[in-house]
Amino acid sequence: MEAFTRNVYLTKKETLSCQRCKRPVKKGERFVAVSEEARGTCFKCSPYTQAAFLPSGDAAMTRRSKKHSSICGVELAWNQRRKRFERKGQYVEAKAIELAQKECEADADKRAKSNAKAAIKREADDKIYIADFAKAIRKRYPNCPVKREVAIAQHACEKHSGRVGRTASAKEFDAEMIDRAVEAHIRHAETDYDNQFNKGKSKRMIRTLVKEDILRVMRQWK
Ligand SMILES: [Zn+2]
Numbered sequence: 001m002e003a004f005t006r007n008v009y010l011t012k013k014e015t016l017s018c019q020r021c022k023r024p025v026k027k028g029e030r031f032v033a034v035s036e037e038a039r040g041t042c043f044k045c046s047p048y049t050q051a052a053f054l055p056s057g058d059a060a061m062t063r064r065s066k067k068h069s070s071i072c073g074v075e076l077a078w079n080q081r082r083k084r085f086e087r088k089g090q091y092v093e094a095k096a097i098e099l100a101q102k103e104c105e106a107d108a109d110k111r112a113k114s115n116a117k118a119a120i121k122r123e124a125d126d127k128i129y130i131a132d133f134a135k136a137i138r139k140r141y142p143n144c145p146v147k148r149e150v151a152i153a154q155h156a157c158e159k160h161s162g163r164v165g166r167t168a169s170a171k172e173f174d175a176e177m178i179d180r181a182v183e184a185h186i187r188h189a190e191t192d193y194d195n196q197f198n199k200g201k202s203k204r205m206i207r208t209l210v211k212e213d214i215l216r217v218m219r220q221w222k
Helices: 002-006 059-068 094-106 108-140 148-159 161-167 175-189 203-221
Strands: 031-033 052-055 073-079 084-092
Touching (some): 052 059, 059 084, 059 094, 094 108, 108 148, 108 175, 148 175
Antiparallel strands (some): 052 084
């Protein structure tokens, strides 16, 4: 699942409109486009009304059915929780899905092995990334409590798992990135932040309340 969400293009625009009928495509309605970067249309106006739909989730099926189809359009849907459009699947010719299925059945074992290998590599990359990030945190915050830099790096890595793969080889972490990770950690670990909820205060108010405490700890750790 994680591998699949990694490279998804996400548009943050809440309302997309159809390039043909100019109607806004409402939440819950299908929005289709040639690619995730292209301007698209509502389903009715699209050339895919007769095409077969392949849901996202299987990278090999997605790639292979696209290869065998003379048409291909992606379907995007609004994810309310994440506040962004996400890829739901693609429209291709039915025979292309059939061909892709045959190909996938034929080399399922081989792909399972190489996927397992890739997962191990990814985990190793994440470990290297966390260690490097922890080092960078320690360098910028030399008075940070023992081992805390590792906890901060681990947490930041989990939270931004989508970024890890791409930045794992980059040994440079900019100051802002480090500060943000440290700030988030201090907010939860060193201030009263988490106990302030459900007492009639807004999240923004609570953030303002603990801001001074966070800055004080950050200065101490520097
Ligand atoms: Zn339309």
